[in-house]
Amino acid sequence: MAPLQAAVVAILLPLMLHYTTGRDVILPVGTLYRVAGFPLSLPCAVVGYEGARTQDFEWFLIREDANGRQIGIVSTRDQGFSYAPYQERVRTGEVRVERDSGDKARLVVQRLRPDDQGRYECYTPSTDSSYQGNYSALVAVKVMPDTLRISHTRVLTGQPMPEGAELTLTCSAGIQSQEHTHLSITFGKRGGGGGDSSGGGAGGEVSTLREIISLDRALGVTPGSSQSYRKRYDDGEITLEKRNGVGGVDVYAARLRAVQPDDSGSYYCEASQWILDPDGSWQKIAQRTLEIGNLTVQPLSESMSVTSTPSGRVSLQAGSPLSLTCQVSGLPSGGTYGLLVQWMKRGSLTSDATAAGAGGVEVEVARMSPDGAVSWGDDLSRGTGGALEKVTEGSYALRLFSARPSDSGVYRCAVSVYAGRKNPAPSAAATFTQRSEGVSVNLKTKEVLVSAVAQVPRGPLLKRGNTVTLFCNVTVTTTGPAQVQVLWLRRPIPEPVIIKGDHQTDPALLLPVEEAAIPVAALTYEGMAQIFTNGSEVSVDRVSAITYRLRVHAASPEDQGLYVCQAEVWGQDPHGGWYNTQAKAESPVVTVYLYARAADLLLIPLVIGVSSALFVGIVIISAVTCCFMKRLARQRPQK
Template identity: 65%
Template structure:
């Protein structure tokens, strides 16, 4: 048992000593890096004793120096570098950057061909015992710089209209014996900083100004990746931004990369660049960027549509026409840009009528629209079937025509234009880039003078009782010139039962009246409820009758007739002249029927007779029984 414990103790001490041994680590090699670009060698130490901040020393063993050691740089000795590195260390081109106390990296800002060789990272001991690995080495191969980038033309200094298409090209190539990948990135710097035209080598962040945004790229794994900032991901999914690689035509030609923006927006303004990067897969299975070049493509200024879009109407101001005259309005749209690449929705809106106070009266309604798909549709207000047209006469010129204008067409007309910048076929729910309204043009329609009056009364006859037919007459008088017709509508307001509040009527208007029936100017009856007991007819040229068959208690109330005059235009069409007359109200009260009046006395009489008979019978029976009882007692 004792020997077993001794063996276990010795094994545990050996394991602890092994775990606590110093170990220095470098990336696996060989590492291929490009001359003129940075080299970064991370070195870490673990399992050490002593302070947490460890010192690091780097040595280089050149292949052409026969294994001779050259001191590169040290974290504890400023005089450590050998002659080949002294000036470079002093200028900061070769330096040490610490990630933590036990992690540091050797950085060579610009590699030279003579920097190729085996690099050793050595950590001076701070341990009580000399155990473990105090250094590690890795081979670095310096390969020539073959990365090339260029472009055929730069952005012009002229502003680009919002919604216009932007196309940027960039050609790049790399020739390397090693297997490397090439990534291409199109980006923009905010603020519109000045841009040069030369290609310059640089570090990962070299020469990149603030507010840098990647627009789209072909990554190191050869897939297209949209920028994560802004809305580039959404625009890429919607097909508004794309990046295409085109192979060179002849052998040795560089590949061409073409970035397209279907519709630029003001937020796309800035200084654009193309960046080409060469990548290699290190033995540690990590991708490393070994070369990079940036080509400035110029400044882009996007002019907002709000600064250029104009919407005007012809004629302007105020126009007065006679009823039945044709009406023609033209909407001219300018400053859209992008030509046929931007879809337009053009609407004609009208507010108010001559009888509503012109510009201030009535709600604004849509008269007609020319959709983005080129289809014309009419609003509910002017759906007259062949009564007008709307068409695109030329680019930016849209005309609304009413073949025969009527007083109902009076009001203030405006042309409303919605622009979908850079989108030829926007979806139904796609928001417009900008919507702009024209100044209003007031259209007044002169009508012939019309005088109209109406008087409502109950038809003569016996008292009205429940179940009878109630007849109401409306006498209309019209004074005008030319043909005319009358349209009569009956309105009714119910009487609330005595002692009760009037229940709200959902079909009633604001004043509590509800429409019952109308006799149109064409002689057609139009009912506003499902009641079949109501009818309307014309007894004489100026007399109109409303009949309520089988009248009930809910038919009691106040009745009004409203007469509207329709005139005929020179083309034979009928229109509402706006002349309107409303009669005084007539109250309808229903009396009870004779059978209803006799019912209560009959019930009372029968009940009283029964009660009296029962009392008499009971009294006689009681007296007879008392007398019979006395006779028995005497015997």
């Protein structure tokens, strides 16, 4: 029964409420204050009615000086309803009724006049079976004089402004009202880009009206709704400030720290007057828009250029100083710009290489950040052997005091511009980046011939635990001072791999498997020993002018393998510094195999002999014990 009772209550309750309350007409709570010359919108709704869902509405005005006499304004059911004061305004649409739904409509007065002040009545003709409830409602409207003022102090001339320059938009605004009202200011732009766009309409038209920044009625600053303006506001690139003026008219200044090409367009300033209605909602009662002027932004890419000197190809002897200059020109004067200058290098040219043939990965040689700090790329040693300097405004020189053969390659200067920011954050994106043409740098080295031969000295067979000695004889033919750097490498002795043919019965083919070489030890050109192995005791030294020795003490089976020595020749530049001439040689392979010691060979028969003797003794003892026990068992029954 409970569900049935609930259903009956749900059906009867609305009917009971209807017959209890009846029809009711609802208007906003008054008194409403509006401004002459600006729109009035009065919504009216009817509830609790019977009949069709589309209700009719009639509007009347009771002026304060009319002794309660009603003036018909407009009706939804009678086109001739309007009284003489409103007939022409209704005919032109200045005064009209707009429906929100069948039982909701609003009276719209496009431009209020002082004599529109009074009490407005919304009446709904009855469609009910009985006359019950309220069929009209009244609200008082006060019409205030228009005191909203707006003016500009500087107009944009439309002359091109360079990208990155600072733009300040100003306008003055104020109100003088006896009622408590608030003022809001909005700066915006028409045309061009400047933010996210959203398509509209079947034709795919795009709105070009953009709000840049606003000061709301509570004096809160908010950026435009586009993602671009929000980000620039968060980064401090767009600001708005209020400056106190004279006679209640204040000055508002919007600043764009660095204009962008998308900032081209027509700018305006909009002032709005707000009032708090009795129902607690804020209403915009007046608004004026002032055109500030047109702006054209010239992109940096159209004016800036980056060149490097000398151009083309540079050939130097190794050890000579290298100087490259990066020239930045075309930056507009009067702007604020931060420059990140980078020298990049790609490839390594030999004496007969060409710029077009230089390949490889482009790496950073050095950079100068916008704050003037210099840092070097992967080769940190260049910090003491070179310099990156700002020679004059827009001119940056890369100097290598003693160029090395590894410095050969194609050099380019890359300049990143941060418009409007002298010292941008490390994570900030550059406004524009441009690169110079490549400069091919070829470092000529003196003629160097090098050969290397590795060998094991003659002697007894190498056994486990012995000291393994290897010699590397290096021959260098060159002019001037030279040093040799020797590196010993070891590969494991290849294990054969069986590869079968198409049929299982085909004979096997034995192929060696070559593994990667393992560095063992090195002797640098400065005479310093470097040991790379962890398990064995290794030493390396130079025993004569051309002979280098590697010794593996207490060799173990892990030290067996195929050994080679690599020799690199280092030359001396005129300043006394050493550089790698890139001349190198690798010796033929030397095989090191360790035989077992005599003690190890004697241990095997000794172990076998002891094991055999123990086995025979156990068998004999077991047999004797077994026979003795059987004989003893036969003797016991005879007793």
